[in-house]
Amino acid sequence: MRSLTRRKLLNNTMTVLTGLCSLFAVASLFFILGYIFLAGVRGLSLSFLVNSPKPIGEPNSGIANAIVGSVILITLGSLIGMPVGILGGIYLSEFGSNKFGLLLRFLIDTLTGTPSIIVGVFVWTVMVRPMGHFSALSGGVALGIMMMPIVARTTEEMIRLVPHSLREAGLALGAPRWRVTLGIVLRTAASGVATGAMLAIARIAGETAPLLFTALGLNYLSTNVLGQMASLPFQIYYYAQSPYEEWHDMAWAATLVLVTMILALNIAVRVLTRNRYQQA
Amino acid sequence: MGSTLAGKGSATPLTPNRPSLPFGRAVSSLRARPRIGDPLFKFTTGLFAVLIAGLAVLIMVSMALNSTLPFQKFGFGFLTRSIWDPVAGQFGALPFIYGTAVSSVIALLISVPISLGVAIFLVEKAPRALSNPILFIVQLLAAIPSVVFGLWGIFVLAPMLRNHVYPALQSSLGFLPLFKGNQNGLGLLTAGLILSIMVLPIITAVTTDVLRAVPGIQREAALALGSTKWEATLIVLQNAKSGISGAIILGLGRAIGETMAVTMVIGNRPQISASLFDPSFTIASAIANEFTEATTEIYLQSLIELGLILFLVTFVINMLARLLVWSVTRGEGRGGHA
Numbered sequence: 172m173r174s175l176t177r178r179k180l181l182n183n184t185m186t187v188l189t190g191l192c193s194l195f196a197v198a199s200l201f202f203i204l205g206y207i208f209l210a211g212v213r214g215l216s217l218s219f220l221v222n223s224p225k226p227i228g229e230p231n232s233g234i235a236n237a238i239v240g241s242v243i244l245i246t247l248g249s250l251i252g253m254p255v256g257i258l259g260g261i262y263l264s265e266f267g268s269n270k271f272g273l274l275l276r277f278l279i280d281t282l283t284g285t286p287s288i289i290v291g292v293f294v295w296t297v298m299v300r301p302m303g304h305f306s307a308l309s310g311g312v313a314l315g316i317m318m319m320p321i322v323a324r325t326t327e328e329m330i331r332l333v334p335h336s337l338r339e340a341g342l343a344l345g346a347p348r349w350r351v352t353l354g355i356v357l358r359t360a361a362s363g364v365a366t367g368a369m370l371a372i373a374r375i376a377g378e379t380a381p382l383l384f385t386a387l388g389l390n391y392l393s394t395n396v397l398g399q400m401a402s403l404p405f406q407i408y409y410y411a412q413s414p415y416e417e418w419h420d421m422a423w424a425a426t427l428v429l430v431t432m433i434l435a436l437n438i439a440v441r442v443l444t445r446n447r448y449q450q451a
Numbered sequence: 452m453g454s455t456l457a458g459k460g461s462a463t464p465l466t467p468n469r470p471s472l473p474f475g476r477a478v479s480s481l482r483a484r485p486r487i488g489d490p491l492f493k494f495t496t497g498l499f500a501v502l503i504a505g506l507a508v509l510i511m512v513s514m515a516l517n518s519t520l521p522f523q524k525f526g527f528g529f530l531t532r533s534i535w536d537p538v539a540g541q542f543g544a545l546p547f548i549y550g551t552a553v554s555s556v557i558a559l560l561i562s563v564p565i566s567l568g569v570a571i572f573l574v575e576k577a578p579r580a581l582s583n584p585i586l587f588i589v590q591l592l593a594a595i596p597s598v599v600f601g602l603w604g605i606f607v608l609a610p611m612l613r614n615h616v617y618p619a620l621q622s623s624l625g626f627l628p629l630f631k632g633n634q635n636g637l638g639l640l641t642a643g644l645i646l647s648i649m650v651l652p653i654i655t656a657v658t659t660d661v662l663r664a665v666p667g668i669q670r671e672a673a674l675a676l677g678s679t680k681w682e683a684t685l686i687v688l689q690n691a692k693s694g695i696s697g698a699i700i701l702g703l704g705r706a707i708g709e710t711m712a713v714t715m716v717i718g719n720r721p722q723i724s725a726s727l728f729d730p731s732f733t734i735a736s737a738i739a740n741e742f743t744e745a746t747t748e749i750y751l752q753s754l755i756e757l758g759l760i761l762f763l764v765t766f767v768i769n770m771l772a773r774l775l776v777w778s779v780t781r782g783e784g785r786g787g788h789a
Contacts, residue, residue: 182681186576193577193585196560196655199648200592203603210606229565259503262496277773278504284769285510288735292742293510296517319503327516349756351491377596380710380735384742404598404711410659411602411715419606422729426599435596441587 211427240401247311256322307400310386325367373436379404518756541751550731559644570658593652601715609636661694697775
């Protein structure tokens with residue numbers, strides 16, 4: 172057996188090392204965020220938010236088209252992904268405590284890890300190619316598909332937190348199971364389900380890969396869901412790849428807008444869930 | 452599933468006897484009404500759950516159907532061919548498989564020790580009041596979009612590596628083929644480094660879940676026998692082994708499928724080169740970069756076949772990872788959402 176001092180030394184060394192690892196992880200986030208803020212805040216102005224892109228050299232170029240496009244795409248995605256995800260999640264929590272439920276849960280968890288580019292290619296083969304052109308609608312479907320497994324699993328977890336006594340009380344009054352689930356259980360878990368949905372939105376808001384072959388991008392403002400549509404992540408990608416300094420600045424400013432939105436959603440979810448589900 | 456649903460609805464008594472008393476009517480109407488609501492509810496919600504789970508099959512089938520051309524022409528040789536020449540109509544997946552594998556391995560080599568360090572610190576060392584905020588900050592790192600990492604990679608990380616880190620690497624380890632050749636900052640190593648930051652949160656979050664799932668009594672037993680805290684931690688790690696491997700494999704799955712950030716910093720050239728400074732291509736970045744430019748049908752279908760390979764590999768990897776993580780956390784914990 173090694174001497175006690177050496178063992179204690181090793182113990183302390185490991186405490187310091189693991190602490191340094193944590194410091195590194197935390198510091199890298201703040202380093203990246205700090206850079207985004209400094210590089211993005213220069214290009215940020217009101218006209219940047221309310222104008223659409225202008226040709227290189229013209230003043231008052233903006234990303235209004237991308238902001239509007241992202242909002243539309245996220246809305247489409249939510250309209251498709253959330254109902255499916257929530258209903259699927261209800262099944263998993265209320266009827267899924269058997270082998271079949273376990274299998275579904277397993278497949279759904281596995282799907283969460285599917286590369287987003289694959290979803291893009293999939294939607295391209297089943298929607299864009301048959302329709303013959305890129306469309307915001309197909310982009311919405313791609314984002315919706317990405318949301319489904321996330322929403323289903325968070326809904327399931329939130330519904331599981333509802334105490335059994337509430338279900339039993341409803342059933343004892345003679346209400347059928349579906350009314351108990353929708354009227355009592357889902358209602359009780361509503362805020363939890365909503366935060367899960369917010370988390371899912373935060374996840375898809377920054378997705379670029381599923382939009383590359385579906386919504387593509389567009390350099391002017393459009394609300395036609397059957398045509399191409401701009402989005403913040405795509406616009407960032409497009410500007411970053413360009414050779415123009417001016418567009419790089421716009422990419423950073425657009426990034427600041429996107430990241431602020433996503434972090435705000437994440438922090439809101441955190442604050443909401445901390446108050447309600449201390450243990451969760 | 453259909454067979455279990457039919458049961459309850461048709462089991463209600465079929466004799467609607469209607470007494471004149473109001474009380475009796477109330478009771479009888481409750482009985483007589485065939486209760487199709489519940490089976491219907493179960494069926495509908497079940498349908499959606501199956502639909503989500505079935506997406507995996509749908510994706511696989513549609514990609515397989517859309518990549519028959521290269522499969523007929525190259526067969527399984529597609530996997531081992533190293534030519535990628537759209538003009539000559541010759542396609543092979545090897546350069547992309549190589550780029551994907553090497554960049555992912557680099558990512559894991561860097562992120563695994565750090566992630567484990569963070570997770571150990573959070574679960575075994577830090578008080579909850581400190582560990583929860585740190586875990587949240589690490590998870591925020593996972594919330595940053597891939598394209599933002601790419602932007603940061605192009606304009607911050609790559610110049611930093613090109614000007615300071617890579618020249619130093621080359622002058623000290625330049626005798627290795629790994630660090631030979633030109634460095635413009637965009638290449639395999641840069642992609643691996645970006646990936647390591649991107650998979651750090653997922654490995655950390657899942658490992659933290661796994662370590663928290665190890666019963667506290669194991670630590671107490673070790674401490675009671677006179678071991679130091681670190682020695683107790685080693686015992687915890689020993690027992691969480693399978694879950695930790697699951698976390699690492701989950702990180703591998705993420706690294707393999709990561710698209711935008713890699714596309715932006717890897718240099719995008721389909722070649723197999725010993726030097727980590729050289730530009731390369733991953734499967735995901737090849738699809739992202741060339742899909743809309745594919746002019747011939749076989750070119751397009753070859754890209755879809757690359758996608759099918761990527762999907763199958765990540766699916767198997769994620770499946771394996773889930774099984775390993777579940778073996779420790781018993782299906783609980785929120786690892787999937789990190």
